[in-house]
Amino acid sequence: MVVRSPYADVDIPDVGLPEFLFGDLSEADAGRVAIIDGSSGAQTTFGELAGAIDRFAAALGERGLGRGDVIALFAPNNAYYPVVFHGALAAGVAVTTVNSLYTPDELAFQLRDSGAKMLVTITAFLDRARAATEQDGVVVTETVLIDGTRDDAGTPRPENGLADLLSTTAERPQVTLTGDDVAALPYSSGTTGRAKGVVLTHRNLVANLVQFQVLNASTDADSKILAVLPFFHIYGMTVMMNHGIYVRATVVTMPKFDLAEFLRIISEFRVDRVYIAPPIAVALAKHPMVDQYDIDCVDIVFSGAAALDAELGHAVGKRLNCTVLQGYGMTELSPVSHAMPQDRPDMDLNSIGVALPNIECKLVDPETGEEGSRGELWVRGPNVMREYLNNPEATAETLDADGFLHTGDVATVTDEGVFHIVDRVKELIKYKGYQVPPAELEALLLTNDGIADAAVIGVKDAEGEEIPKAFVVLQQGAQLSGDDVMGFVAERIAPHKKVRVVEFIDQIPKSASGKILRKDLRAREQAST
The missing domain is CATH 3.30.300.30 (ANL, C-terminal domain)
Structure with a gap:
C-alpha cells in the first residue's frame, strides 16, 4: 500500500542549486539582508553574498578545480559558510561538510573517503586540520582559513586566507549544471555502521526546498531564521541556510549553542523562526533564564533531528506563546520527508506530520515483508539520495530497486495520512x-x-x-x-x-x-x- 502526500506534486526545476537560489535575484532583493552574524551583528546582503559566491567559484576555477572535484568545509556556522558552499557548487565542485567536533582521525577518514582536494576551515580548528591532512591517503593540497592567516604573534601562517581567494579578478567559470550533478557529500551512519558519504545531487537539494516550502508558506522574505543548529548537518544546511536564502529570509547565525547567547540573539534581532533539536526544547520549557529575555517575537519553533515529546513541545508553545511543529528526515532524504504544516498547529505533536509533496511511502513489516498501516517506513521521491559514496553494498541495503529508501524507523499512519514513528529497526543512537x-x-x-x-x-x-x-x-x-x-x-x-x-x-x-x-x-x- 503506497501512501502519498496529501499535497499535489510540485515542479522541480532541472537546474543547479546556485542558479535556483540566485539566478532570479532582483535588484530589490539584492539589497535585503541575507545573513546576520549573531555574535557581532555584521550583516551581509543578498547582493554581497551572490558576489562573494561568484568570486569564490572563480578562485576555484583558477586552481583547476571543477566538475568531479570535492572540497571539504570544516567550520562552525558563520557568514562565509554559504559563500564557500555555494561558490564551490557554482564552480561544479561538490562539498563535503564536516562535523565541527571531529577529531583528526575522523576528519582524515572523511577527507580520504571523499577525495577532497581543498580544506576550508578556521584558525581554531587548524591543529586538527593539519593533523588530518598529514595522514596517509589524504589528497588535500590546499587549506584555506576563513578568518585570517596570521597567528596571535602576527606571524603569517602557510595556509591561504579566504580573503585572498575572494580578491580574485577572474571570471566565474561557465559551468552548466544539471540536477544530476553531485552537490553535497554530508556523512551519515545511515541505519548502521561507520559514517558513509551521502551523495546528494543538485536535484535532491532543489527538490527538498520546493517540497518543504509548500508546508511552510508563511516563512518568507519578512522572516528571520535563527541558525543555531550546524550548517554541516543536513538539517541546518537545507532547512536553515538554503531555505532561508530560497525565500529571501534573513538567516541569523550562531557558531554553537549557548542559552544566554541564544536568547539574546532572538531578542535583539527579533527572530521569529527558530529551528531546534529536542535538547534545546528542554531549556526553553524549563530554564528560568528564558523569562529574563523578551522573546515574544518567536512565532514558530520547529523541532527535528530527533523525536520531540508532545508534552515537552506543548510546554514550549505555552511558555513562548508560539506554534511548535515537528518534522522527520534523514541525511539520505536531503533531509525532510515529513513535517507538520505551519497551518496545522492542531495536528498531534507526537506525530511527524504528513509526507511532503512528490513523496510516496510504504510501511513494510520487517519480518514478513507485508505492507500495511504499521511497519518500517520506506520513502521514495526526488529528494532521495543517489547512493552512498564508494559503497554499493550499503547502498543496496538501504535503497531498493524501486527507488524506496528504507529508513530503519517503524511508523504508523492514520487514514488522514498523519505518520507517527513508534519504533526503530536500525541500531543508530x-x-x-x-x-x-x-x-x-x-x-x-x-x-x-x-x-x-x-x-x-x-x-x-x-x-x-x-x-x-x-x-x-x-x-x-x-x-x-x-x-x-x-x-x-x-x-x-x-x-x-x-x-x-x-x-x-x-x-x-x-x-x-x-x-x-x-x-x-x-x-x-x-x-x-
Missing part, C-alpha cells in the same frame, strides 16, 4: 540530534587491550535523552573501571559519540552467526530500571 553508530564505538572499544568484547546500545538518561551505554567484557586479569573505559573512548572520538554509561558483564549475547543481540541487552536494561 541519536544523542542530542547527532548520529552515534554503535558499531563504531564497539570497534574502538575492542582496540583496548583490557577489553575482550563489547556492545553498545542507546539508553535513556534522567532527562529522557538517549545516550550511548557500553556493555563490556574484560580480558582475564584486566583491571578497568567504568571511568577508565569512558576516558579511553573520549580521548579518541568526537564528544557527542562518547560512551556515557558502562556496565561490565560476563558475556555479550550473540546470535549463532555472531551478531550482537541488542534486543537482549535492551531487555536487560529495562529489567534493571
